[in-house]
Amino acid sequence: MKRPTYRKYSTDELMETLDVFNVSAQSRDKIRRILETDPVVPDAGNFFRYYNDKSKAIEFEQAYAAKVSAQHALAVNSGTSALIAALMAVGVAPGDEVIVPAYTFFASVSAIVVARGIPVIVDIDESLTLDPEAVRAAITPRTKAIMPVHMIGHPCQMDAINDIASEHNLFVIEDTAQACGGKYKGKYLGTWGDFGCVSLDAYKVIGSGEGGILTTDDEWLYTRAQSYHDTAACWRPDRYARERKEGELFCGENYRMPELCAAVALAQLRKLDDINNRTRTVYHQLRNEIQLPDGAQWVEPHDSDGVCGYTLGILFASREDAMKAADIGIGGLAKKDTKGARDWHVYWNWEHILEQKTVTEEGCPFTCSHVKELPNYSPDMCPRTKDIMLRLGTIGINPTDTPEWASAFAEQINDGFAKLF
Numbered sequence: 001m002k003r004p005t006y007r008k009y010s011t012d013e014l015m016e017t018l019d020v021f022n023v024s025a026q027s028r029d030k031i032r033r034i035l036e037t038d039p040v041v042p043d044a045g046n047f048f049r050y051y052n053d054k055s056k057a058i059e060f061e062q063a064y065a066a067k068v069s070a071q072h073a074l075a076v077n078s079g080t081s082a083l084i085a086a087l088m089a090v091g092v093a094p095g096d097e098v099i100v101p102a103y104t105f106f107a108s109v110s111a112i113v114v115a116r117g118i119p120v121i122v123d124i125d126e127s128l129t130l131d132p133e134a135v136r137a138a139i140t141p142r143t144k145a146i147m148p149v150h151m152i153g154h155p156c157q158m159d160a161i162n163d164i165a166s167e168h169n170l171f172v173i174e175d176t177a178q179a180c181g182g183k184y185k186g187k188y189l190g191t192w193g194d195f196g197c198v199s200l201d202a203y204k205v206i207g208s209g210e211g212g213i214l215t216t217d218d219e220w221l222y223t224r225a226q227s228y229h230d231t232a233a234c235w236r237p238d239r240y241a242r243e244r245k246e247g248e249l250f251c252g253e254n255y256r257m258p259e260l261c262a263a264v265a266l267a268q269l270r271k272l273d274d275i276n277n278r279t280r281t282v283y284h285q286l287r288n289e290i291q292l293p294d295g296a297q298w299v300e301p302h303d304s305d306g307v308c309g310y311t312l313g314i315l316f317a318s319r320e321d322a323m324k325a326a327d328i329g330i331g332g333l334a335k336k337d338t339k340g341a342r343d344w345h346v347y348w349n350w351e352h353i354l355e356q357k358t359v360t361e362e363g364c365p366f367t368c369s370h371v372k373e374l375p376n377y378s379p380d381m382c383p384r385t386k387d388i389m390l391r392l393g394t395i396g397i398n399p400t401d402t403p404e405w406a407s408a409f410a411e412q413i414n415d416g417f418a419k420l421f
């Protein structure tokens with residue numbers, strides 16, 4: 001007797017995904033009726049990147065690598081996973097130090113600890129990104145890597161950071177979570193260092209709900225990141241094969257990007273340039289049309305043509321001025337920080353690091369015998385960052401904001417400033 005074909009996924013599953021897109025009940029009914037006359041018959045393999053000649057994850061990797069001119073791209077399930085896989089790939093070992101800015105989302109720091117490294121937190125400069133001089137001053141014989149973070153789509157000074165890394169033989173892992181499609185001196189962010197790690201979570205420049213992608217030009221680093229992201233390398237192309245080279249096979253995790261997320265990521269990637277061009281245009285327009293009050297200045301990115309443009313920064317003369325500006329809708333920490341609300345983007349709120357709160361009582365990695373000396377973690381350790389962050393005002397820009405909207409908004413802000421200052 002012919003064995004019936006087992007179809008694990010079908011119309012029901014496709015219908016369920018329509019809810020994620022908020023498809024109306026009426027359209028849902030129409031779609032179901034169409035699908036009932038022409039039912040979907042995917043193979044289970046369509047939901048798995050291997051043995052699938054239509055893998056969306058692989059298509060996304062190829063499209064992303066081509067877009068940013070990287071040799072290798074690896075799709076993963078989050079920006080945090082991308083960072084961990086990169087740190088593991090470069091071989092961060094217990095006791096190794098990784099330099100990270102005092103202004104970043106906590107995930108950058110968390111990834112270092114998960115990789116058993118010791119985060120060395122250093123100041124940013126007025127561009128809101130890692131200060132190369134602070135990096136230089138923080139290097140010790142135990143430093144393994146530098147993690148510049150392109151916060152709010154502002155490019156780090158990558159040439160200066162790479163020079164320091166080459167002088168000291170360090171790896172550079174760019175946290176490009178917030179800066180997909182941004183550039184420094186015409187070259188895509190994430191392609192300056194040994195690795196670039198992008199987040200594709202729901203609120204990033206482009207997103208797949210959850211997701212991430214890392215890029216590298218180094219084949220060996222790619223192999224190791226690929227191994228780590230793929231449960232002990234057992235799903236390498238030559239599945240269950242013996243190690244081809246020492247250092248390739250080790251215990252990893254499963255960070256594979258789901259095919260459904262990859263399909264969304266691929267569609268989003270096609271919109272990347274348009275999104276960045278739109279926000280960048282309004283960013284420059286607002287800078288031209290808003291008159292800043294005395295003592296305030298624009299945050300000057302290291303490459304203003306390369307910003308993603310979804311956040312415009314103002315540095316006020318004082319925290320008090322930044323607090324006043326909050327009353328006319330300028331964002332920032334100045335006021336928020338007094339209300340006990342913790343913002344995980346600034347180091348003084350990173351209680352888990354400052355107090356070394358770890359997942360087990362043994363306190364690894366901070367208490368590991370390989371750790372020779374711990375940084376002096378304290379809420380005052382990076383005073384320059386604290387001063388900058390408490391004077392910072394931000395204006396968010398959406399890709400749908402038009403030049404007309406920008407002019408009206410600039411006028412409203414100018415009126416507000418005139419009344420306040």
Ligand SMILES: Cc1ncc(COP(=O)(O)O)c(C=O)c1O
Nearest residue numbers: 078079080105107108177199201
């Ligand atoms: C600077 C930075 N690094 C890393 C991450 C982590 O990305 P994900 O949420 O995709 O894990 C984020 C997310 O907000 C981020 O802003």
